[in-house]
Structure formats: structure tokens, C-alpha cells
Amino acid sequence: MSEDLYHAQLVALARAADGAGRLDAPALFGEADNPLCGDRVRMTLRLDGDRIAALAHETRGCLLCEAAAAAIARHAAGARPRDLLALGAGLRQWLNGDRPLPEPGWAELAAFAPVKSVRGRHDCVLLPFDALRTALASR
Amino acid sequence: MSFDLASLRAEFPILRERPGGRPIHYLDNAATAQMPQIAIDAVSRHEATSRGNIFRGIHRLAEMATEAYQKARADVARYCGVADPDEIVFTGGTTGGINLIAHSLGDGFAPGDEILVSELEHHSNIVPWQLLGERRGTVLRWLPVTDEGRLDLAALDRSVTGRTKLIALTHASNVTGAVTDIARVAKAARRVGAQVLLDGAQMAPHGPLDLPALGIDYYVFSGHKVYGPNGIGVLWSRRERLKALPPFLGGGHMIRRVTKERSTWAEIPHRFEAGTMPIAQAVGLGAALRWATGLDWEAAVTHMQRLTQRLLDGIGAVRGSRVVGPQGLQQRIGVVSFMLPGLHPHDVCQVLDGHGVALRGGHHCCQPLMDRFGIVGATRASVAPYSDDADVDAFLAGLDAVQRRLS
Numbered sequence: 001m002s003e004d005l006y007h008a009q010l011v012a013l014a015r016a017a018d019g020a021g022r023l024d025a026p027a028l029f030g031e032a033d034n035p036l037c038g039d040r041v042r043m044t045l046r047l048d049g050d051r052i053a054a055l056a057h058e059t060r061g062c063l064l065c066e067a068a069a070a071a072i073a074r075h076a077a078g079a080r081p082r083d084l085l086a087l088g089a090g091l092r093q094w095l096n097g098d099r100p101l102p103e104p105g106w107a108e109l110a111a112f113a114p115v116k117s118v119r120g121r122h123d124c125v126l127l128p129f130d131a132l133r134t135a136l137a138s139r
Numbered sequence: 140m141s142f143d144l145a146s147l148r149a150e151f152p153i154l155r156e157r158p159g160g161r162p163i164h165y166l167d168n169a170a171t172a173q174m175p176q177i178a179i180d181a182v183s184r185h186e187a188t189s190r191g192n193i194f195r196g197i198h199r200l201a202e203m204a205t206e207a208y209q210k211a212r213a214d215v216a217r218y219c220g221v222a223d224p225d226e227i228v229f230t231g232g233t234t235g236g237i238n239l240i241a242h243s244l245g246d247g248f249a250p251g252d253e254i255l256v257s258e259l260e261h262h263s264n265i266v267p268w269q270l271l272g273e274r275r276g277t278v279l280r281w282l283p284v285t286d287e288g289r290l291d292l293a294a295l296d297r298s299v300t301g302r303t304k305l306i307a308l309t310h311a312s313n314v315t316g317a318v319t320d321i322a323r324v325a326k327a328a329r330r331v332g333a334q335v336l337l338d339g340a341q342m343a344p345h346g347p348l349d350l351p352a353l354g355i356d357y358y359v360f361s362g363h364k365v366y367g368p369n370g371i372g373v374l375w376s377r378r379e380r381l382k383a384l385p386p387f388l389g390g391g392h393m394i395r396r397v398t399k400e401r402s403t404w405a406e407i408p409h410r411f412e413a414g415t416m417p418i419a420q421a422v423g424l425g426a427a428l429r430w431a432t433g434l435d436w437e438a439a440v441t442h443m444q445r446l447t448q449r450l451l452d453g454i455g456a457v458r459g460s461r462v463v464g465p466q467g468l469q470q471r472i473g474v475v476s477f478m479l480p481g482l483h484p485h486d487v488c489q490v491l492d493g494h495g496v497a498l499r500g501g502h503h504c505c506q507p508l509m510d511r512f513g514i515v516g517a518t519r520a521s522v523a524p525y526s527d528d529a530d531v532d533a534f535l536a537g538l539d540a541v542q543r544r545l546s
Contacts, residue, residue, distance in 0.1 A: 005489060006544055037485055037501040038515045060515050062483035063545065124485065 005118060006063065010111045014066035019073020021056045030135025032127050039065055039124070041131040045076065047139070052076045052084070057131065062124050064115060069128035071108040081136045088129030095122045142438035148525050150175040150430075161495035164533040169313050169474045169521035170499050171363045172344055174427065178367055181426030182419045193418055194392060194409075208418050211425025212408070218365075218428040219358070219375055220349035226381065228408040229421050232372035233340040234263040236359030237307070239374060239411060240336055241267035243384040244305065244357075250276030253302040255333075257282035257290050258511045259312045262504040264338045268307065282308070284511055288315030288464040295327045303333040310342035310358075314503050314517065315464030316447075316474035318342065325354035334380075340364055343373075344523065345443075345472050346436040350375050362420060366523075367427035371420035374411070381407040388413040439524040446522045446531055447473040453535040457542065463517045473522035476503070479538070482545055484518040490544060491537035496530070 023044040031042040039061035046053045055076035059069040076084065090102030091109065095116050101109055115121050148154050151173045156163055165173060185207055191200030193208050209224070216224040230236040245254070245268070254268045254277055268279050282298050283291040290308065299306065306328050311318045321337065328335045336357040339348070343360035350358050357376045363369035376384075386393050386404055390413035395403040404410045448468060454460050459480030465471045479487060484500030491498055501516040502509045509516060520534055 006486070011545060038506060038509060039483075040515075062485040064486075118489070121485070121489070 004114045005121070007111070007114070009108075010067050011063065013070050013108055013111060014063045016070055017066065018070040019056050019076070020059070020070075022058055023054055023056045027054075028135045028138050030131050030133070030138055032130035032134055034061070034065075034123055034127050036123070037062070039127060041065065041069055041128045043069075043128070043131040043135045045132075045135055047081070050080055052079050052081060055132075057128060059128065061127060062121075064112070064121055064124040065127050067108075067111065068125045071106055072128050072132060074108065075106050084129075085133055085136065088126065088133065091129065092122070092126055095125065142435040142442065142524075144442065144525070144527060147434075148527065150177065151525050152176050152179070154525065159495070162529070162533075164494070164496040164530040166520040166522065166526065166530055166534060167497040167499050168344070168523040168526070169341060169364070169519060171369070172366050172523050173525070174366055174368070174423070175430050177430050178423050178427040182368060182423035185419045185422040190419070192415055204418055207422045207425075208416070211421040214425035214429045214432075215373055218347050218432050219373070220347065220351060221375060222351075223378060225406075225408050226375055226378055228374040228376075228381070228411045229416055230359070230372040230374050230411075231370060231417075232361040232363070233261075233338060233359050234267075234372075236357075236372055236374035237263055237336070237338065238267045239387040240305075240357050240359075241271045242387045243411070244334070245271040245277065246275060246385075248275050248277050248304050251278060251302060252304045253278045253280050253300060255280045255282060255298055255303055255306045255308075257308050258284040258507050259288070259290060259309050259315065259317070260307075260505070260507070261309065261313055261338065261340070262506070263340075264307055264309065264336075265507065277304075278302070281507075284315075284508065287317070287466075288312065288512075289317040289470075290319055292320055292323050295323060299327045299331055299333065301331055303328075303331050305334050305336060307336040307338070309338045309340075311339075311345070311472045311474070312464070312508075313341045313474060314476045314505050314508055314519065316341075316471040316476075316521075317465055318470045318472060320470070321353050321355065329354075341472060341474060346440060347432055351377070356380055362424040362427070365424070365427060366431055367424035368417075368420040370417045371424045373424075378407065381411070384411075386410050386413065390414040434524060443473040443522045443524060443526065444468050446526055446528070447471075447475060449528070449531045450475045450520050450522075450534065453531070453538060457538060463512060463514070473526075474519065475521070476517040476519040478514060478517055479542065480546070482541065484516045486545055487518045487541050490541040491534065494533055494537040494540060496533050496537050498534075 027044040042058040045055040093099040189203040191204040193205040334356040339360040362371035393413040461478045463476040488500040
């Protein structure tokens with residue numbers, strides 16, 4: 001079970017590290033910590049009207065956390081903030097087994113399916129979404 | 140006394156379990172050690188045959204429970220090398236013991252008084268002193284750590300000042316495994332009249348103690364790390380020290396007399412054991428330490444050192460790896476924390492879990508130490524007397540697997 005978590009698609013997503021870095025100011029900023037392990041995601045983003053124009057993240061985390069941050073970065077540009085927040089909330093429910101995979105979602109999200117059965121790692125996937133929510137709340 | 144590893148392992152029923160169809164290779168002993176059947180049976184038998192509230196019941200079960208509870212105190216005292224069982228206070232654990240001292244002793248400190256801790260400390264030996272600082276205006280000072288993960292005792296003399304009231308240090312690090320040179324600490328404390336508290340959570344599982352000989356004032360440890368139940372722990376101090384302390388928690392049992400205006404306190408150790416204590420857990424702890432007292436620790440330590448050396452060698456053979464702690468066996472226990480290049484500790488733990496190997500990854504409740512080393516966390520393997528070569532073999536095979544899979 002443990003090794004199933006780290007299938008090739010997930011590892012590749014994490015290693016791709018889409019959006020890794022930091023946007024120059026002015027940008028919205030948010031960060032989230034996982035107090036259990038010390039992992040931290042810092043997210044910077046710029047808005048253009050009601051859409052995200054650019055997003056970057058500095059992720060000090062495990063492979064699951066890196067993969068989730070990369071997935072967000074891959075799809076953030078052009079997305080509406082409320083849609084991303086809804087996706088994060090839906091992802092949490094999906095990991096808990098309370099609902100199907102959020103639709104419309106991203107193809108990458110299915111890569112996290114093995115995490116569903118490892119409850120202790122759900123927060124690893126959700127940490128970048130927490131940082132995103134904090135950044136958007138700073139508007 | 141004897142040390143027959145196969146027989147020893149047979150005393151631990153959990154080692155026969157096969158969760159997920161795999162044998163258990165338990166190398167997370169620094170977090171929680173496993174319980175021998177004799178301690179499990181003691182808890183179960185107590186609940187089945189002697190369950191009652193202690194000290195005040197006028198019936199047979201209450202008397203049996205009281206007797207069992209006090210016998211446990213005597214068993215703990217024996218393991219600690221303490222002649223007077225009344226010097227043993229049952230607590231909820233190491234954290235509970237430190238918080239007790241932070242309140243009962245610390246609340247008597249004045250603003251500006253100093254408490255010296257170190258960068259090696261577990262959060263449980265940091266946060267209570269920070270909270271005390273908020274209550275009383277005391278100052279927290281920090282003893283640095285060497286690159287090898289030991290206390291930098293060369294800094295001791297300049298860190299201990301005329302304002303130092305308490306030196307609160309770990310006896311052995313839960314990250315680096317380094318064992319503290321207590322004699323030097325005690326000497327520095329005596330020079331300025333400071334008291335010394337030792338966090339023995341990691342040292343106590345590694346063999347019987349002689350607490351009065353350490354030259355310290357307070358020693359705390361947890362039951363679940365010394366092969367006993369969780370929810371129970373120990374605070375030791377000398378009779379006169381304990382008698383000088385006011386209670387921490389108020390409630391039933393810890394009083395001599397309560398009037399509408401005020402209360403007076405029971406004798407030690409009862410003054411510090413408010414309310415109904417975890418009786419069965421105390422009984423289990425007593426049984427566990429009775430068991431541990433009978434172990435051949437010279438052989439057990441030699442065995443654990445050999446396994447520790449194998450861990451160190453195996454980790455060292457990984458290109459780019461880093462051991463967070465001493466490389467050798469001198470003045471260290473079998474707690475080995477390490478980093479693998481480009482790999483997060485939780486990912487390492489998760490993959491090794493797939494090989495049946497139980498490790499711990501993360502900051503180990505030592506974030507100041509992680510900051511000192513510039514890392515987020517580390518992966519930790521920790522051995523116990525019942526650990527065996529198959530555990531280390533599985534660990535080393537897991538290290539290969541995690542590198543193949545994730546590097």
C-alpha cells in the first residue's frame with residue numbers, strides 16, 4: 001500500500017515542480033504550516049480581475065505536498081479563485097471518502113487516489129490548498 | 140539474569156503480529172516501546188480482579204487496588220535506584236512531570252530569573268518554560284549544540300549565570316541519541332545554586348537508573364517508553380525537595396484538610412497526585428519496570444550498540460546521506476536520525492512502512508534543533524533490547540527501495 005502511493009505519475013508531478021518559486025511584489029501572499037511535520041508552503045499570486053494571472057509556490061514538503069502544489073500551479077493561470085477554493089474543499093471531501101472526485105477537476109487529481117486510504121497523509125496533499133486559501137484571503 | 144534474544148522477543152506478543160501480511164520490524168522505539176506480555180497481563184489482571192479506587196475505599200477491592208498502586212511505586216523506585224518510594228510521583232508522562240515542576244517550582248521564580256535549556260530539547264522541555272516566562276517574566280536561555288548533535292558543554296560556564304535558577308536538559312536526545320554529561324551540568328549548577336531537571340524520556344528505557352547518584356534535583360520519564368502503558372509517567376526528586384514544593388493540580392486526594400477558606404496539603408507524593416490517578420497504568424508500569432530490572436542490561440546494551448552500528452554503517456553507505464547526531468557509539472543511545480538526499484522523511488517512512496519497517500519522520504517535536512541544523516525534519520530509527528538483525532536487514536533493504544523508487 002505504501003509504495004502504491006508513489007506511482008510514476010505522482011512522482012513525475014512532484015519532480016516537475018511546476019510553479020516553484022516566488023512572484024515579485026506586488027503579489028498576494030499566503031503560507032500554511034503542517035505542525036505535525038514542519039512542512040510549509042508559501043504561495044504568491046497575482047489577480048487580473050476575477051481570474052488568477054500568475055501563481056508561484058515555495059514548497060518545503062514531502063512528495064505528496066510537492067505534487068499537489070505543482071498541480072495547482074499547472075492550472076492556476078486563468079482560473080477563478082472561487083473555483084480553486086471549491087476544488088480544494090472538494091478534494092478534502094474526496095480524500096475522506098465523502099464524495100466523488102471534484103468535477104470539473106484536473107486530470108492530475110486522480111493521481112492522489114492511493115492517498116485516500118492513508119488518512120495521516122491527507123494533510124500533505126491539502127497543505128498547498130491551505131496556503132492558496134490564505135493567499136486569497138489576504139485580498 | 141539472561142539475554143536470550145529469541146526468548147526476549149517471545150515475551151512481546153506484538154512482534155508475532157503480521158499486519159498487512161508482513162512481519163513487524165519495529166524501529167520506532169524512541170516514540171513508544173512495546174509492552175511485554177507480563178506488563179499487559181498485569182494491567183488486564185488488575186482491571187479484572189482488583190479494580191477499585193485507591194486510598195479511601197473501605198472494601199477489599201479498594202485495598203487491593205491501593206496495594207497494587209503502591210507496589211508499583213516501589214517497583215519504579217527500585218528501577219530508579221531510589222530507596223524511598225515516596226520520592227516517586229506518578230504523573231501523566233514526561234510532559235506532565237515537566238509541567239508540574241514548571242508550575243510548582245517555577246511559579247516561585249522572580250521576573251528576570253533564568254532557566255537554561257538547550258537546542259536539543261523536545262518541545263515538552265521548551266514550551267512549559269516559555270509559558271512560565273509569560274506568567275512570571277522568567278528568561279529562557281539556550282545552551283548550543285555542536286555539529287555532532289551533542290550539547291556544547293564548553294558554553295556551559297558562560298550560559299549559567301547568577302540568575303540561573305534551573306537547568307532543564309535532556310538526559311539523551313530523542314533526535315541525535317547523544318547522552319548528556321550530567322556531572323558537568325550538575326557541577327555548573329552547584330556553582331550558582333541552580334537546580335537541575337533532566338528529561339529522561341529517552342534514557343530511562345536503556346537500563347536501570349541511579350538517580351540519587353546523578354547529582355540532580357528532578358528526573359522525569361514516560362511509562363510508554365519504558366515498556367509500560369501510556370498515560371502514566373514518573374517524576375523523581377529528593378524528599379526534601381518535594382516537600383518544599385507546593386502542589387500543581389488541586390483536587391481530591393492531594394489535601395490534608397479543606398475548609399471554606401483554605402486547604403492544606405497531603406504529604407508527598409500524594410500532594411502531587413490530585414484526583415483519581417491512572418491506577419491500572421501505574422500497575423502496568425510497575426510490572427514493566429520489574430521486568431526491565433531483571434534484564435541483563437550489559438548484554439542488552441552491547442546488542443543494541445551492535446545494531447546501532449549496523450544502522451549507522453548502512454545509512455553512511457548511502458551517497459549524500461547525513462546522520463543527524465554522533466557517528467560513533469560513544470555516549471549515545473540507539474536513536475539514529477538521518478537525511479537521505481532529496482528525500483523527505485515522511486516519504487522515506489511511508490515507503491519503509493511498505494516493507495514492514497516502522498520508523499518516525501518529521502521534526503520529532505524538536506523544531507529549534509531542526510532550525511539549528513537547517514533541516515525541516517529527519518527520519519529516525521530507534522532500537523530496543525528486543526530489536527534484531529532482521530529489523531536492521533529490513534531497514535537497509537527499505538533504504539535501497541526508497542532510493543530506487545523516489546531518488
